[in-house]
Amino acid sequence: MKMAWQEIMKSKTRYLILGAIIFLISLLTMIISGLANGLSYDNASLIKELPAGTFYMEEEAEGQYNFSSLDGETMEEVETVSSEVMFLSIQMGEIEDADEKRHSVAFVSTANNDYFPSIETGGLVLDASIMEEGITAGDGVTNGMLDHSLTVDEFVEHQKFSHAPVAFINHDDFQRMYSTDDFQLAFIPGDEAPHMDGYNQFTNDEFLDTLPSYSAEQLSLNMIVVFLFVISGMLFGIFFYMINVQKIATYGILKAVGVKTSKLFKMMWVQMFIITVIALLLSVAISQLVGIVMPEGMPFLLTIDSASMMSLVFLVIGFIGSTASGIQISKVEPMQAINQGGI
Amino acid sequence: MSLLTINGLEKTFKHGSTEEKILKGIDLDLSKGDMTALVGASGSGKSTLLTIAAGLQEATGGEIIFDSENLTALDDEQVREIRAKRFGFVFQQAHLVPFLTVQEQLELMLDTAELKWSKEERRQEIEDILEKVEMQHHRDSYPDSLSGGEKQRVAIARAVIHQPEILFADEPTASLDSKRSKEVMRLLTSLTKESSITVLMVTHDESALEYADYTVQMKDGLIEYPG
Ligand SMILES: Nc1ncnc2c1ncn2[C@@H]1O[C@H](COP(=O)(O)OP(=O)(O)OP(=O)(O)O)[C@@H](O)[C@H]1O
Ligand SMILES: [Mg+2]
Numbered sequence: 001m002k003m004a005w006q007e008i009m010k011s012k013t014r015y016l017i018l019g020a021i022i023f024l025i026s027l028l029t030m031i032i033s034g035l036a037n038g039l040s041y042d043n044a045s046l047i048k049e050l051p052a053g054t055f056y057m058e059e060e061a062e063g064q065y066n067f068s069s070l071d072g073e074t075m076e077e078v079e080t081v082s083s084e085v086m087f088l089s090i091q092m093g094e095i096e097d098a099d100e101k102r103h104s105v106a107f108v109s110t111a112n113n114d115y116f117p118s119i120e121t122g123g124l125v126l127d128a129s130i131m132e133e134g135i136t137a138g139d140g141v142t143n144g145m146l147d148h149s150l151t152v153d154e155f156v157e158h159q160k161f162s163h164a165p166v167a168f169i170n171h172d173d174f175q176r177m178y179s180t181d182d183f184q185l186a187f188i189p190g191d192e193a194p195h196m197d198g199y200n201q202f203t204n205d206e207f208l209d210t211l212p213s214y215s216a217e218q219l220s221l222n223m224i225v226v227f228l229f230v231i232s233g234m235l236f237g238i239f240f241y242m243i244n245v246q247k248i249a250t251y252g253i254l255k256a257v258g259v260k261t262s263k264l265f266k267m268m269w270v271q272m273f274i275i276t277v278i279a280l281l282l283s284v285a286i287s288q289l290v291g292i293v294m295p296e297g298m299p300f301l302l303t304i305d306s307a308s309m310m311s312l313v314f315l316v317i318g319f320i321g322s323t324a325s326g327i328q329i330s331k332v333e334p335m336q337a338i339n340q341g342g343i
Numbered sequence: 344m345s346l347l348t349i350n351g352l353e354k355t356f357k358h359g360s361t362e363e364k365i366l367k368g369i370d371l372d373l374s375k376g377d378m379t380a381l382v383g384a385s386g387s388g389k390s391t392l393l394t395i396a397a398g399l400q401e402a403t404g405g406e407i408i409f410d411s412e413n414l415t416a417l418d419d420e421q422v423r424e425i426r427a428k429r430f431g432f433v434f435q436q437a438h439l440v441p442f443l444t445v446q447e448q449l450e451l452m453l454d455t456a457e458l459k460w461s462k463e464e465r466r467q468e469i470e471d472i473l474e475k476v477e478m479q480h481h482r483d484s485y486p487d488s489l490s491g492g493e494k495q496r497v498a499i500a501r502a503v504i505h506q507p508e509i510l511f512a513d514e515p516t517a518s519l520d521s522k523r524s525k526e527v528m529r530l531l532t533s534l535t536k537e538s539s540i541t542v543l544m545v546t547h548d549e550s551a552l553e554y555a556d557y558t559v560q561m562k563d564g565l566i567e568y569p570g
Contacts, residue, residue, distance in 0.1 A: 006442055006443055007442040010442035011442060250441060250442075253438045253439075254440065256432060256438075257427070257455060258426040258428070258455050258456070259455050260423065334399050334400075335399055335400050338394070338434055338438065338513075
């Protein structure tokens with residue numbers, strides 16, 4: 001323990017460089033995964049902001065929500081099962097502002113809901129991100145499939161679907177636009193998930209996976225993060241190896257005078273731990289700061305929880321990397337060091 | 344009373360497919376408290392004999408009896424424990440730990456030897472030995488800031504601080520000039536004599552021989568007895 005610290009203090013530059021490398025690698029990984037998370041959140045914050053629960057979709061829709069429909073009878077039936085059920089429909093579409101500029105949105109209409117704004121006929125609540133496109137509260141917007149215009153009532157934060165801002169709309173207007181009385185989905189929050197004949201159940205995450213644009217994007221993002229971790233692991237290993245190689249002679253001498261190999265390993269682990277923890281604390285702090293200063297248009301999401309999880313993974317990687325590279329320690333023969341000469 | 348007895352010790356090195364027998368059956372007896380000097384031509388196998396006797400490498404034949412235990416029959420961990428607690432080492436180079444100060448080197452040795460000394464006893468012992476090797480004012484120096492002779496003095500302090508039973512020294516004065524050599528030899532002798540530490544020392548240095556109780560000559564992997 002003591003020796004580990006004594007060496008760090010004596011070889012400050014060397015450990016500073018090692019620490020800087022670990023810091024940069026982990027910061028890179030955290031920022032990239034923050035961006036990846038942000039992107040995936042931006043893709044479907046409408047769903048991600050919901051509490052955990054169960055989505056119901058017509059079996060015949062085969063996992064494609066826009067082919068699903070729940071008729072009035074079914075809805076009543078579902079309501080007897082759970083009073084907390086919410087119904088919703090989602091349709092990608094567009095609105096045209098006064099300047100005849102078109103904006104892609106995801107129209108969402110709900111019934112019986114506790115999570116989203118309730119909209120009067122002719123009203124519209126939009127995701128705040130659309131404000132950047134010049135839409136303000138009180139604006140009138142139109143849609144080709146609707147004979148009257150809609151008034152923007154207010155804006156809400158973090159409601160996006162398929163990267164498009166969500167437009168909450170009254171169900172009557174939705175009905176007029178898409179000429180259907182039915183809702184596509186039912187959502188029951190919480191663990192309660194009664195089985196219903198003719199309907200498939202999905203958890204929030206499973207539902208997200210049914211969205212082709214989401215699952216494909218998610219796969220790429222996950223691969224990026226996984227590769228970053230794998231490469232960081234190798235880099236960790238290589239750098240710990242280099243540090244160990246420089247100390248081979250010293251390890252040999254320590255062994256010659258009778259220091260236990262296990263003590264040498266402990267020393268290496270403690271050093272790895274000290275350096276990695278300091279570097280990771282810095283990375284977490286800075287990546288959180290990056291999250292704060294990131295511009296709106298660059299979605300970035302890295303919760304303290306996931307940053308801590310990643311730090312834990314890095315610690316494990318560091319441990320494996322240093323241990324693997326430390327195998328040399330157990331191989332060093334005292335004689336090598338004695339014959340080699342040195343200080 | 345004999346402390347270390349070497350019987351028929353052999354060592355063969357392999358160079359690829361050819362084998363070279365460096366030690367061809369060495370018999371040697373070290374009595375408690377004596378200093379035995381090992382001399383002989385370069386390549387005659389002195390260092391090999393010393394390091395095998397010290398448990399730093401394995402023999403290919405024969406046995407080493409230390410305090411009625413056969414070193415050649417012990418496992419690595421048992422040999423390590425003997426090296427840590429009961430042996431001391433000085434080599435041609437000081438081989439100090441580069442990242443420890445003089446005092447820390449000594450503390451490490453006390454930890455390694457797992458001595459059950461109180462804090463006060465440890466402090467006192469370190470103080471004593473630093474004074475004897477005249478390195479008190481360098482207690483917080485790192486090896487890279489010490490001269491060759493100073494390093495060797497620290498190495499000697501490190502080798503005897505845990506009060507080993509045998510000190511193995513391989514050409515401890517070879518890297519020093521004659522004045523420093525004398526200093527180091529005087530120190531080594533006084534420190535070992537006062538605690539009756541047995542010494543096995545390889546040397547090329549004629550002047551070092553006058554400190555030895557016995558001198559043993561090696562030639563071609565065998566000990567050459569006069570007459
Ligand atoms: N690890 C080894 N592998 C192969 N050969 C070795 C090894 N160690 C020593 N030898 C050989 O054993 C012989 C004796 O070496 P040793 O170091 O014991 O000699 P020495 O008497 O100490 O010589 P010097 O006075 O030069 O130090 C040499 O020929 C050397 O090449
Ligand atoms: Mg030699």
